[in-house]
Amino acid sequence: MTNLDPNLKRQVRRLHQLTVGARWLFVAVCWMTLGSFGIWGLREEIPLWQEHFTWVAVRYAIAFNRIPALCLAFCIGVTAAVLVWQNNHRFGGLSVQEKQRLEKEVRKIHAIGPRHPLWKWIK
Secondary structure (H helix, E strand, O other): OOOOOHHHHHHHHHHHHHHHHHHHHHHHHHHHHHHHHHHHHOOOOHHHHHHOOOHHHHHHHHHHOHHHHHHHHHHHHHHHHHHHHHHHHHHHOOOHHHHHHHHHHHHHHHHHHHHOOOHHHHO
């Protein structure tokens, strides 16, 4: 991205911002669906945790409520992954491969034209 025209640089930056936003939207949807299901499934154990929080109580809740525990673990994992990914890009910058991938994607969007769903977002 060293010798790109300013317009293409701006479009690559917008595409990256869209990618970041889409990842956080996915995290929010996960928490609203799977996260709420997981918390609802553990609703009987939560008051026990509030009274006497021990790792045995947590282990008991996970062992006997596996699906809600997996839902919450998935939500926590996705959130942590997006946080690490975004902080890596924010503090370390985009890698060369990531820049090239975004440039290629912008060129692909330009090749398809206004029919592409992201056309008006990167323009």
